[in-house]
Amino acid sequence: MSTVAEIISRIPVLQELEAEQAEQAAKLFSVKHFAAGEVIHKEGTRRDELVLIQSGSVEILQMTEGKPSQALITYEQGDALGEGVMLGEADNFTTAIAKTSVEALVADGAKIREMLDSDDALKIRAYGRIINNLLMRLTRLAPRNTPDSLELLPGDTRTERDLLGDKEVPADAYFGVQTARAMENFQISGIPISLYPDFISSFAHVKIAAAKANRDCGVISSEVCDGIEAAAHEIVQGKWLEQFSVDVIQGGAGTSTNMNVNEVIANRALELMGYEKGDYQHCRPNDDVNASQSTNDAYPTALKLTMLTSNQRLLAELKRLVAAFRAKGREFEDVLKMGRTHLQDAVPMTLGQEFEAFALTIEGEIAGLENGARMLLHINMGGTAVGTGLNAPAGYSDKVVEYLRKETGFPFELAQDLVEATSDTQGFVTYSAHLRSLAIKLIKVCNDLRLMVSGPRAGFGEINLPERQPGSSIMPGKVNPVIPEVVNQVCFKIMGNDLTVSMAAQAAQLQLNVMEPVIAASVLESIRMMMNGSCTLRSNCIDGITANRDACMHYVDHSVGVVTALVPVLGYKPSTALAAEALKTGKGLVELIREKGLMTEEQIKEVLEPERMAWPQGRP
Incomplete structure (x- = not known):
């Protein structure tokens, strides 16, 4: 039976937890039962618990004139209720009622938040999972009530002005007029930039470094710098993610994202400085937060x-996957099987050798990703619009790069030629290509796993994968290799994203590539999907693989592939004749050798010993 920690590790919103953290979180949960028809939480009441459904189903409803409406959505085993409690205190927007008897793991939301608050990096990653989960839920609900255009939050407003004139913005919003316009203009993918909290956090780091460099250069005051830094640090800690609502796909080379960040930081800085949101005379989105910058360098x-931050987590996950394959290699080192080329019998090998090869092929791609990441360390801060440095004071570029090094720990360097660097996206192309290369390798590995597990009666049947779910709606008893299948699909998507990156990169014109938003969306999605896919492959498949030793040995005993070992003794032509006769008559090779007196018993044992064929140079 699964432990609470193991159950928690499979819940999407908590999959960022390491094993030790999952054990810690497990202590916060207790088992609770709900009878069919019992209210789990009610609309308008305080949201204070995280509920993980272990069995049964739960209907989510909204109240209409005090009465429950039709069910909006039904949750089953493995779903979570109340994920928003991890973002902060708020009221329930819906009512949850047990459709059947339900067993759940329940934890106090405040204690979960306290655990996340102790680790800023974990908090940011977990928030990304939460937002992703909520977004998928909204997507499932969208067909019921899809508005023609995105509506900004109702209620009190404040008036802001830009180049196009006045516009009302929700009074309690930290974003401003340019973000509001972008929310209306770019309803494209349905994926807000908040789905990538690392991107928002990285932008905040850039703004902190820029503010300090601008302070040193006399562009902004120490008071404004301190306000910007304090507000940006809150964003780094995972606060205010809900304020970043512009679509990840957008025109304008990313200006909407940059201005979303500028406006949120400016308005939060104003509050921290003792002013009202929108009182921009004290801290301005463009002139202060964006000072000495343009979207084209920020x-x-x-x-x-x-990408550098995400790459570190991806590499950690890939190393865990390599370790899992390597562990199976050791476990299966004595399991003899037939190797195959052209899908035909070749020569004996061990199942352990096959899994060690899987480990090594992925390990090689880790080195490629590390090399690709190094190309991302050259930045063009201070180049501003086209790379000439207009509107950036003398010394600013060197200062902002140095502050960014200190702020992030990455050894950034100023690009040699800022004009060239401003339009160049080759670092993104190279890194994406390494992701594609990894995807190609994983496709091959997963295809091999699917072949090796094929059967169970009419296929190879050399290994057994963990049974994850029933495989057919019509064929009883069928269990499919769903985890390698889904990882293959992840890899197909990553390869498609890489093509998108290539097309976007070649679309650069003159001094700028305006297609960077789709590059960002594609690469960040690829990293996230590869990380999730690798984790899923390891935890839901590789760790639980077992060897079908009898089937593996059966193929060795009945294959003519071992005839290859006779070539040095008998020669190629006689060995070929033996193989042909064995196939024609159905007799075994050893049987024919004895009948014809071609080798002594001692020679047969020495030459055709399966282990000797698997390790011709001696067992390591």
Whole structure:
């Protein structure tokens, strides 16, 4: 039976927890039972618990004139209720009622938040999972009531002005007029930039470094710098993610994202400085938060930092996957099987050798990703619009790069030629290509796993994968290799994203590539999907693989592939004749050798010993 920690590790919103953290979180949960028809939480009441459904189903409803409406959605085993409690205190927007008897793990939301608050990096990653989960839920609900255009939050407003004139913005919003316009203009993917909290955090780091450099250069005051830094640090800690609502796909080379960040930081800085939101005479989105910058240097720098940060977690997950394959290699080192080329019998090997090869092929791609990441360390901060440095004071570029090094720990360097660097996206192309290369390798590995597990009666049947779910709605008893299948699909998507990156990169014109938003969306999605796919492959498949030793040995005993070992003794032509006769008559090779007196018993044992064929140079 699964432990509470193991159950928690499979819940999407908590999959960022390491094993030790999952054990810690497990202590916060207790088992609770709900009878069919019992209210789990009610609309308008305080949201204070995280509920993980272990069995049964729960209907989510909204109240209409005090009465429950039709069910909006039904949750089953493995779903979570009340994830928003991890973002902060709020009221329930819906009512949850047990459709059947329900067993759940329940934890106090405040204690979960306290655990997340102790680790800023974990908090940011967990928030990304939560937002992703909520977004998928909204997507499932969307067909019921899809508005023609995105509506900003109702209620009191404040008036803001930009180049196009006045516009009302929700009074309690930290974003401003340009973000509001972008929310109306770019309803494209349905994926807000908040789905990538690392991207928002990276932008905040860039703004902190820029503010300090601007302070040193006399562009902004120490008071404004302190306000910007304090507000940006809150964003780094995972606060205010809900304020970043512009679509990840957008026109304008990322200007909407940059201005979303500028406006949120400016308005939060104003509050911290003792002023009202929108009182921009004291801290301005453009002139202060964006001082000495343009989208054309801030956006690609933030994206590079995001990729570097995400790459570290991806590499950690890939190393765990390599370790899992390597562990199986050791476990199966004595399991003899037939190797195959052209899908035909070749020569004997061990199942352990096959799994060690899987480990090594992925390990090689880790080195490629590390090399690709190094290309992201060259940035163009201070190049501003086209790389000439107009509107950036003398010494600013060197200062902002140095502050960004200190702020992030990455050894950033100023690009040699800022004009060239401003339009160049080759670092993104190279890194994406390494992701594609990894995807190609994983496709091959997963295809092999699917072949090796094929059967169970009419296929190879050399290994057994963990049974994850029933495989057919019509064929009883069928269990499919769903985990390798889904990882294959992840890899197909990553390869498609890489093509998108290539097309976007070649679309650069003159001094700028305006297609960077789709590059960002594609690469960040690929990293996240590869990380999730690798974790899923390891925890839901590789760790639980067992060997079908009898089937493996059966193929060795009945294959003519071992004839290859006779070539040095009998020669190629006689060995070929033996193989042909064995196939024609159905007799075994050893049987024919004895009948024809071609070798002594001692020679047969020495030459055709399966272990000797698997390790011709001696067992390591």
